[in-house]
Structure formats: C-alpha cells, structure tokens
Amino acid sequence: xxxxxxxxxxxxxxxxxxxxxxxxxxxxxxxxxxxxxxxxxxxxxxxxxxxxxxxxxxxxxxxxxxxxxxxxxxxxxxxxxxxxxxxxxxxxxxxxxxxxxxxxxxxxxxxxxxxxxxxxxxxxxxxxxxxxxxxxxxxxxxxxxxxxxxx
Amino acid sequence: xxxxxxxxxxxxxxxxxxxxxxxxxxxxxxxxxxxxxxxxxxxxxxxxxxxxxxxxxxxxxxxxxxxxxxxxxxxxxxxxxxxxxxxxxxxxxxxxxxxxxxxxxxxxxxxxxxxxxxxxxxxxxxxxxxxxxxxxxxxxxxxxxxxxxxxxxxxxxxxxxxxxxxxxxxxxxxxxxxxxxxxxxxxxxxxxxxxxxxxxxxxxxxxxxxxxxxxxxxxxxxxxxxxxxxxxxxxxxxxxxxxxxxxxxxxxxxxxxxxxxxxxxxxxxxxxxxxxxxxxxxxxxxxxxxxxxxxxxxxxxxxxxxxxxxxxxxxxxxxxxxxxxxxxxxxxxxxxxxxxxxxxxxxxxxxxxxxxxxxxxxxxxxxxxxxxxxxxxxxxxxxxxxxxxxxxxxxxxxxxxxxxxxxxxxxxxxxxxxxxxxxxxxxxxxxxxxxxxxxxxxxxxxxxxxxxxxxxxxxxxxxxxxxxxxxxxxxxxxxxxxxxxxxxxxxxxxxxxxxxxxxxxxxxxxxxxxxxxxxxxxxxxxxxxxxxxxxxxxxxxxxxxxxxxxxxxxxxxxxxxxxxxxxxxxxxxxxxxxxxxxxxxxxxxxxxxxxxxxxxxxxxxxxxxxxxxxxxxxxxxxxxxxxxxxxxxxxxxxxxxxxxxxxxxxxxxxxxxxxxxxxxxxxxxxxxxxxxxxxxxxxxxxxxxxxxxxxxxxxxxxxxxxxxxxxxxxxxxxxxxxx
Numbered sequence: 001x002x003x004x005x006x007x008x009x010x011x012x013x014x015x016x017x018x019x020x021x022x023x024x025x026x027x028x029x030x031x032x033x034x035x036x037x038x039x040x041x042x043x044x045x046x047x048x049x050x051x052x053x054x055x056x057x058x059x060x061x062x063x064x065x066x067x068x069x070x071x072x073x074x075x076x077x078x079x080x081x082x083x084x085x086x087x088x089x090x091x092x093x094x095x096x097x098x099x100x101x102x103x104x105x106x107x108x109x110x111x112x113x114x115x116x117x118x119x120x121x122x123x124x125x126x127x128x129x130x131x132x133x134x135x136x137x138x139x140x141x142x143x144x145x146x147x148x149x150x151x
Numbered sequence: 152x153x154x155x156x157x158x159x160x161x162x163x164x165x166x167x168x169x170x171x172x173x174x175x176x177x178x179x180x181x182x183x184x185x186x187x188x189x190x191x192x193x194x195x196x197x198x199x200x201x202x203x204x205x206x207x208x209x210x211x212x213x214x215x216x217x218x219x220x221x222x223x224x225x226x227x228x229x230x231x232x233x234x235x236x237x238x239x240x241x242x243x244x245x246x247x248x249x250x251x252x253x254x255x256x257x258x259x260x261x262x263x264x265x266x267x268x269x270x271x272x273x274x275x276x277x278x279x280x281x282x283x284x285x286x287x288x289x290x291x292x293x294x295x296x297x298x299x300x301x302x303x304x305x306x307x308x309x310x311x312x313x314x315x316x317x318x319x320x321x322x323x324x325x326x327x328x329x330x331x332x333x334x335x336x337x338x339x340x341x342x343x344x345x346x347x348x349x350x351x352x353x354x355x356x357x358x359x360x361x362x363x364x365x366x367x368x369x370x371x372x373x374x375x376x377x378x379x380x381x382x383x384x385x386x387x388x389x390x391x392x393x394x395x396x397x398x399x400x401x402x403x404x405x406x407x408x409x410x411x412x413x414x415x416x417x418x419x420x421x422x423x424x425x426x427x428x429x430x431x432x433x434x435x436x437x438x439x440x441x442x443x444x445x446x447x448x449x450x451x452x453x454x455x456x457x458x459x460x461x462x463x464x465x466x467x468x469x470x471x472x473x474x475x476x477x478x479x480x481x482x483x484x485x486x487x488x489x490x491x492x493x494x495x496x497x498x499x500x501x502x503x504x505x506x507x508x509x510x511x512x513x514x515x516x517x518x519x520x521x522x523x524x525x526x527x528x529x530x531x532x533x534x535x536x537x538x539x540x541x542x543x544x545x546x547x548x549x550x551x552x553x554x555x556x557x558x559x560x561x562x563x564x565x566x567x568x569x570x571x572x573x574x575x576x577x578x579x580x581x582x583x584x585x586x587x588x589x590x591x592x593x594x595x596x597x598x599x600x601x602x603x604x605x606x607x608x609x610x611x612x613x614x615x616x617x618x619x620x621x622x623x624x625x626x627x628x629x630x631x632x633x634x635x636x637x638x639x640x641x642x643x644x645x646x647x648x649x650x651x652x653x654x655x656x657x658x659x660x661x662x663x664x665x666x667x668x669x670x671x672x673x674x675x676x677x678x679x680x681x682x683x684x685x686x687x688x689x690x691x692x693x694x695x696x697x698x699x700x701x702x703x704x705x706x707x708x709x710x711x712x713x714x715x716x717x718x719x720x721x722x723x724x725x726x727x728x729x730x731x732x733x734x735x736x737x738x739x740x741x742x743x744x745x746x747x748x749x750x751x752x753x754x755x756x757x758x759x760x761x762x763x764x765x766x767x768x769x770x771x772x773x774x775x776x777x778x779x780x781x782x783x784x785x786x787x788x789x790x791x792x793x794x795x796x797x798x799x800x801x802x803x804x805x806x807x808x809x810x811x812x813x814x815x816x817x818x819x820x821x822x823x824x825x826x827x828x829x830x831x832x833x834x835x836x837x838x839x840x841x842x843x844x845x846x847x848x849x850x851x852x853x854x855x856x857x858x859x860x861x862x863x864x865x866x867x868x869x870x871x872x873x874x
Contacts, residue, residue, distance in 0.1 A: 016408070019428055020428065023426065023427060023428035026375075026427075027383070027426050027427055027428070028426075030377055031368075032368070032371070032374075032375035032377070033367070033368020033369070034368070035372075035374070035500070035501070035549070036374065036502065036578070037500050037501075037502070037581065037809075038581040038808050038809050039431075039580060039581055039808075040581075040808055040809070040810060042808060042809035042810055043500070043581075043809050043814075045500060072368070073367065073368035074367070074368050077366075077367055081366075081367075085366040085367065088362075088366045089358075089362055089363065089366055092358060092359060092362060092775060092779065093362075093366075094225075094359075094361070094362055094365035094366065095225030095226070095227070095779060095783055096223075096224055096225030096499070096500065096501075096547070096548060096549050096550045096551075097225065097361065097364075097365030097370050097547060097549070098372055098499075098500040098501045098547075098549030098550060099500045099549075100365055100366060101368045104366060122817060123817055123818035124818070126816075126817045127816050127817065127818075128816075128817075129500065129809060129814045129816060130500070131498060131499055131500050131550045131552070131787070131814065132225045132500075132550065132783045132786075132787075133782055133783040133784075133785065133786025133787055133789075133790075133815070133820070134779075134782070134783070135786065135815075135816070135817045135820035136782055136820060136821075136822060136823055137779075137782070138817065139817065139820075
C-alpha cells in the first residue's frame with residue numbers, strides 16, 4: 001500500500017509504485033481535472049503541484065510521490081477561485097478547455113515563485129501545449145493574475 | 152415520458168432498471184451558477200417538461216434552457232448559437248443555460264434538430280435561420296399564452312427580458328408562468344424573424360458560457376467518463392494503414408495484474424484491463440504479428456514523386472474561363488512554380504476515446520464527437536442495436552479540428568464492450584493518435600501565369616494532385632474526378648485574369664485523409680498567395696498594390712485589404728532581418744487577410760512576431776468569439792507552417808508524439824490582432840477555419856522579403872534559411 005497526500009487528504013492505495021500519478025488521480029481517485037495529453041511530459045496537460053512546484057504527473061510515479069504534497073486543479077480553487085482562475089475567466093482564455101487545467105497549474109506555480117513575471121519569463125516557464133492557440137490570452141491572463149494577487 | 156422527473160434522476164433510474172448502472176455524477180462546486188454544466192449532454196427523453204419547443208425550455212424559475220445541436224470543440228458554438236435563439240426569444244441572456252440536443256431525439260423525431268454534423272465552419276451559417284425561427288416561434292407562443300390568459304389580442308402584447316407585457320393594462324407575466332400554456336399554442340403562422348438592423352444581442356461581445364467549467368477542471372470531456380464496473384481498453388492499431396493483426400501472443404500478458412482480455416478490433420487489437428495504465432503497458436508488451444500488406448513498401452518520398460509526376464497529366468478540368476492556353480502562348484512572360492505540402496495530423500489535445508456500455512437492447516456511449524448523428528448510427532450498426540435505443544452522451548470535445556468528424560474510436564469501443572459485455576472506456580495513446588489519424592492530404596500544385604507587358608496576369612493555369620477525402624472516407628467515388636474541397640481557393644481564385652484553367656487529379660495512397668481545419672484551402676491558399684507574391688515581384692510591384700489591382704471590382708476584398716494595410720502598418724520600416732508578408736483568402740464564406748511580421752535570424756531561425764488579421768464574415772454574432780477563433784486559426788496554421796509534417800516510411804507514420812510532431816508553444820506565439828471590415832448584406836460567413844489559410848503564405852512571403860528565398864514547400868523547418 002502506498003500513502004499519498006492529495007489536496008490535503010491522505011489516500012491509501014494498492015497500486016504498483018511505478019504507476020504515474022496522472023493515472024492514480026484519474027482512475028484510482030476520480031480526480032479527472034488533470035488531463036492525459038501525451039504521456040511523455042511534453043504537453044503539460046497533466047501538470048500538478050508537488051510540494052508547490054509544477055510537475056508533469058504523467059512522468060511522476062506514485063512511489064516518488066510518497067511523503068510529498070500533491071495539489072490538483074480541483075484542490076487549487078477548492079475554497080474560492082484562485083487568482084489565476086479568475087484571470088482566466090476575465091481574459092476569456094479557454095476554447096476547447098482540455099489543456100487549461102495544466103496551463104492554470106503551471107501559471108499558478110510560476111506566480112508563486114515569481115510574482116511579477118516578464119514576457120520572457122512566461123515564454124521560458126510556460127511550455128504547455130494548447131492546440132486551440134490560447135497562448136496570447138494565457139500571457140495576458142498571467143499578467144492579470146499577477147496584478148490581482150497584489151490587490 | 153409524461154412524469155415530471157429531473158433528467159439526471161431519470162437517467163440514473165432507467166439505467167439502474169436496465170442493468171444496475173448508475174452514472175456517477177460528480178456535483179461540481181459551481182454547478183448552480185454556471186450557464187453550462189460540467190456534463191453538457193442533453194436529455195434522452197423525446198420531450199421534457201417545460202418545453203416550448205424542441206430548442207427552448209423555460210423552467211418555472213425563469214431559467215431559459217436552450218438545446219444546441221452542434222458540438223462544442225472550442226469554437227464557441229454553444230454561446231453563439233444560444234445568442235441567436237435568445238435574440239428572438241427576448242429573454243435575459245444572463246439567465247440562459249445550454250445543453251446539447253439529443254441525437255436520439257433527432258433520429259426519432261424527424262430530424263427536428265437538423266444536421267448535427269459540426270464542421271466546415273457551418274454552424275452559424277447553416278443553422279442561423281432555423282434557430283432564429285425557433286426563438287421567434289417560442290416567443291410568439293409565450294405571447295399568445297399571455298394574451299389568451301388576459302383576454303387581449305397578442306398584437307397588444309410585447310415580450311422583453313423574459314416577460315410578456317400588456318402595456319395598456321399594465322399587466323405582465325414572466326415566461327416561467329406561461330410555459331405550460333405556451334407549449335399547447337398553435338400559431339396560425341410562424342412569426343417573421345428579425346433582420347440584422349433589429350438585433351440587440353447578436354453582434355455584442357458575450358463571454359463564453361463554457362468558460363466557468365473550463366477553469367476548474369469540472370468540464371467533462373469524453374475521457375473523463377467514469378461508470379461503475381467500467382474497465383479500460385488500450386489499442387494497438389496496425390502500424391501500416393489497411394493492415395491487420397495476423398496473430399498475437401496473449402500468454403505474454405495474461406498473468407499481469409489487472410488483465411481482463413485481448414479483443415480484436417477494427418484495424419488492430421485492444422487489451423482490456425482494470426485500469427488504463429495497466430492496459431496501456433500490456434498492449435505495449437503484447438507480441439503482435441501484423442499482416443501489413445503491399446503498402447508497407449511505400450513512403451513519403453515516393454508519394455512526393457508520384458504527385459509531382461501526376462501534374463504532367465492527364466488531369467480533370469475543374470474550372471475554365473476563357474482560353475488560358477492561347478493567352479499563355481501569347482504572353483511575353485511566363486511564371487511557373489511548384490508547391491508541395493505534406494500530410495498533417497490534427498493532434499487535438501484530448502486523445503481519441505469513447506466509453507461504451509453495450510447491452511443487447513441498448514447502447515450508451517460517452518464521447519466527444521463532431522457528429523452525434525453519425526455516431527449514433529455507427530454505434531447502432533457496429534453494436535447490432537436498434538438506433539432508437541442508442542444514446543450518444545456528447546461531451547465537451549478536447550479539440551476537434553475535423554478529427555472527431557469520424558469516430559474510429561467509437562467503433563472500436565463498441566466492439567470491445569460487446570465482446571466482453573461490460574462498460575469500457577477505450578483510449579488511444581498520443582502515439583496512436585498521431586500514427587492513426589485521417590490526415591490533411593499530401594499535395595503538389597503547379598501554378599502558371601502569363602504576364603502581360605504591364606506585369607499583370609493574362610491567364611492562370613493551376614494544377615493540383617491531391618488525395619480525395621470522399622474516396623478515403625468511403626463517402627463516394629468522386630467519379631467526376633473533382634471534389635470541391637480539392638480545388639477550393641483555386642477554382643474560385645478572386646484575382647482578375649482574362650483566362651483561368653484549373654485541373655485536378657484525385658490520387659489516393661493507402662494513407663487515410665480527411666478534413667483538417669480549413670481543408671483544401673490549407674494547401675491551396677499557401678500556393679496561390681505565395682504565387683501572387685511571386686508575380687508581384689516578377690512585375691516589380693508592391694504585393695499589396697498588385698493584389699489591389701487584381702481585385703478591382705471586388706469591394707469586399709478591397710475593404711479587407713485596405714483596413715489590413717492600415718492596421719498592419721504595411722510599408723512601415725522594420726529592423727534589418729524583419730519584414731511583413733501579406734496574404735488574403737476567402738473560405739467558408741469569409742474573407743480573411745493577414746499580415747505577418749517575421750524575423751529571420753542569421754542562423755535561419757524564423758520567428759513570427761506579430762500577426763494582424765482583418766475579417767469580412769458579413770455579420771458577426773459574437774465579436775469576442777471571432778477574435779478568439781482568428782487567434783486560434785492563426786496559431787493552428789502557424790504550427791503547420793513552421794513544423795507540421797507527417798512522413799511515411801515503410802508504409803507507417805514516422806512521428807509518434809509531441810517530441811517529433813512539434814506544436815507551437817508560448818515562446819513561438821506572436822501577438823495577434825483582429826480587425827473587421829464587414830460587408831453585411833446577405834453574407835454570413837463561417838469563422839472556425841477561415842483564419843488558418845492565409846498565415847502560411849503570409850509568413851512565407853515575409854521570409855522571401857527578408858532572405859530572397861522563396862518557400863515552395865512546407866514546413867519551414869526543412870528550409871535552409873541561414874546566411
């Protein structure tokens with residue numbers, strides 16, 4: 001049995017330690033906000049926070065997650081919408097919406113470490129793929145979230 | 152169903168009675184506040200309580216529920232179509248909620264929702280009038296119900312903001328009080344619909360209704376479906392299209408944890424397990440012997456040579472105006488160029504998947520499909536169940552772009568569920584998605600023009616060799632030798648020349664081809680708009696001026712060009728190593744012009760800094776959504792222009808994931824501005840696709856200005872642009 005801390009809750013799981021956390025979240029626990037996009041840590045649709053840092057959960061095994069704090073999109077805005085989510089709404093970011101959980105988790109992690117990211121910082125740190133091409137709106141929303149967080 | 156039961160409880164109860172299946176509904180935190188719930192699929196009853204008509208439901212609390220018969224794949228259709236109904240219904244748009252129309256009802260109720268196929272940038276264009284009529288008709292019934300109740304003439308009443316008013320007596324009633332009577336009203340004649348100058352909602356910026364559920368992880372895509380007792384399937388499709396599994400060694404995996412079954416499916420083999428990750432690992436470990444067939448000897452280079460050679464004829468004429476042959480012979484100068492484009496994958500972010508519960512007398516399928524009607528018929532046929540007992544629970548689509556118009560994943564999921572008699576979620580990996588797409592066809596085009604002494608074209612002679620989509624899909628033989636999508640943008644080239652000849656050869660390989668965002672325009676605009684630039688340079692003229700001269704007498708094109716040149720700062724100096732490129736193209740009823748500001752580094756790296764677009768789609772339903780679609784279409788086309796290339800070796804696709812099928816990311820994304828030059832009138836153009844065709848030629852034309860190198864083959868990553 002593995003014990004994982006997910007969104008502040010402990011889960012005892014009878015799974016192989018090499019199971020990617022992505023599939024633990026989706027298929028064992030039923031938290032489907034974290035998405036499968038590529039399985040090789042290329043696209044970032046599966047981005048979660050591990051001890052506060054954006055991590056691609058398709059290449060992060062359950063065994064390695066023991067003893068760490070996992071936060072998913074469902075946990076990010078559990079009490080009230082996170083500033084990033086509010087900014088996403090204000091800037092009309094989502095189209096199909098599939099990649100947006102990962103984009104939001106990546107942006108929230110960036111802002112936690114760098115409260116006023118420049119465009120160059122965003123280019124360097126936000127490498128998640130969006131096939132709908134919402135990048136210009138994501139960029140604007142990250143700047144907006146940075147401003148909202150300072151209010 | 153006459154009993155008034157909530158839809159959710161109905162579904163849960165009926166499934167329980169039929170097979171102990173209860174849909175697990177995760178109650179979202181913001182469900183009551185959002186106009187679109189996390190589960191967008193509609194009711195399965197043929198009629199529900201509080202319906203005014205099939206499209207409009209008025210809840211007693213005044214909530215307006217509108218049924219949308221097109222699929223939401225990111226293009227904003229649930230919002231724009233709802234706006235069209237609400238415009239006529241005269242309701243408070245803040246109280247509007249939306250769900251999908253039922254494909255089963257559409258099947259059983261004489262096509263009440265029309266064609267549910269979503270594609271071709273057609274949703275607004277083709278359903279606007281009927282949706283306006285549905286809204287107007289519901290409004291007239293509500294007014295009639297109020298008038299009857301008050302004993303006054305309907306004409307003395309007005310509807311506004313979700314209520315009917317009789318101003319002479321000061322009486323009013325909210326729609327929720329009238330819906331019961333309104334459903335029984337029969338109108339002597341259907342009311343007239345509004346004309347554009349009467350619109351109050353259409354044309355106004357509206358935030359999309361699906362945004363709230365898409366920032367919390369709550370929105371349910373097909374892949375998020377969870378059913379009690381559900382098992383998972385992972386698939387290995389035969390690497391060479393058209394091949395099949397000869398044998399497999401089940402013993403190699405059957406002792407692995409969670410193994411349930413190996414099931415042969417269309418095009419390959421599925422492994423079923425208790426968890427998807429286990430199924431995926433097992434299918435990768437399953438030894439399969441494939442019968443790959445003769446196509447295993449082919450590759451992209453052979454196709455390229457074949458398409459090039461095909462241009463020498465014989466070809467089938469697709470369009471003819473004047474005598475191009477004589478005009479070319481008489482021209483003092485001939486310009487000729489060969490353009491080539493590769494196969495492209497759609498690569499929507501959500502890999503293909505379908506969750507199916509097959510039973511002998513009923514099929515339930517949860518899927519994101521661009522065609523709920525076709526999905527219903529496919530599931531019925533494959534599952535051997537009466538289509539009246541097939542229920543397609545359409546989900547949010549994690550991207551479509553044409554790929555989800557044909558549901559290969561549904562066929563396989565029905566096969567697996569039927570074989571094992573359990574509900575199953577079948578998911579393709581990204582590798583299966585890239586390697587078993589139905590691709591944008593590879594093509595070769597040879598464009599020739601005669602130029603007069605003034606440098607202006609006397610004749611165009613365009614030839615294309617390209618795969619037939621209808622043949623590939625088995626939808627028809629295209630026996631005339633021409634299909635419209637193959638020559639769109641060629642046959643209707645807007646530029647003036649005294650003679651035009653367009654010839655076409657539809658030539659398929661074993662690689663399946665299909666609709667890819669903007670279809671034939673995706674390659675034809677690249678060729679034509681690059682070629683017009685070549686002609687301008689050959690004539691020593693500015694590409695904007697040259698196009699203006701060739702578009703004389705086309706005021707809508709000229710209006711787009713002029714606004715574009717102004718907003719895009721055409722002619723204004725840029726730093727060394729940077730330039731602007733221009734392209735304009737009409738597709739799906741809409742003209743889009745784009746100026747790309749491009750920089751090429753000394754080592755040959757291309758960066759698109761800024762794109763300015765100008766759009767004439769006639770009328771706009773939601774300006775915000777048009778801007779979003781232009782941004783999206785530009786980036787979709789930019790990815791293809793810079794990186795997009797599916798290559799075939801030994802009959803199979805060489806690429807497999809986003810590491811070798813590269814997609815533009817944040818650092819590649821230009822700023823994008825959208826402007827309008829609307830011609831209005833009777834024109835209602837599409838918007839999901841028309842922003843894609845101009846971007847590749849706009850970039851290529853800028854690169855020529857910077858480097859002097861003419862791009863005639865995509866993608867740009869293969870071009871040597873370094874100094």
